């Protein structure tokens with residue numbers, strides 16, 4: 001134990017700035033996820049970043065841990081610029097990250113996620129014989145669900161992986177909510193099932 005302690009590099013004293021970010025900019029096409037963010041973290045400090053859904057918090061964390069390379073700005077670790085090209089670069093320097101994780105299929109769009117396993121088929125023989133899906137209806141219902149939850153998304157056709165963590169949580173909640181409102185024998189959302197379920201799901 002004493003040997004381990006002896007061999008440990010000396011830790012910066014409390015209050016010393018260990019991690020800095022200056023003017024971090026990250027754009028995804030026409031979406032500006034971060035428009036010039038600054039951050040200062042001191043030794044011994046627990047720092048919380050608070051902001052609206054889509055404000056850029058996760059993007060900033062991804063920049064700090066090397067998962068996202070910013071379009072502009074600098075990250076300094078112990079005063080030295082860190083040009084992280086991957087999370088491995090940051091991990092080598094002691095930056096570890098725990099991510100938000102949700103049971104959604106990231107590559108699929110919002111409507112498909114909402115109706116996963118209970119897809120709505122088109123009416124008539126095209127639905128029952130040819131198993132064609134009523135994509136327009138699922139899309140409309142998904143939009144209605146997200147509007148009711150007051151999640152304003154760039155587009156209902158976005159792949160879930162393009163949404164922010166909170167927006168993804170919205171999709172996960174909407175799926176529970178719309179699933180709870182459906183009768184298990186009728187895959188249409190909004191049909192009567194257990195009258196207690198919608199209220200319960202809406203409160204999640």
Ligand SMILES: Nc1ncnc2c1ncn2[C@@H]1O[C@H](COP(=O)(O)OP(=O)(O)OP(=O)(O)O)[C@@H](O)[C@H]1O
Pocket residue numbers: 028031032033034051052053054055056057058059060154161162163164165166167
């Ligand atoms: N890979 C991506 N492709 C396109 N747009 C993205 C991508 N990642 C994030 N965005 C967009 O950038 C903005 C900031 O997203 P970010 O995930 O950083 O927000 P956040 O502050 O973490 O939000 P939340 O509180 O909801 O987790 C959002 O508008 C989001 O839609």
Ligand SMILES: [Mg+2]
Pocket residue numbers: 057058059164165166
């Ligand atoms: Mg986030």
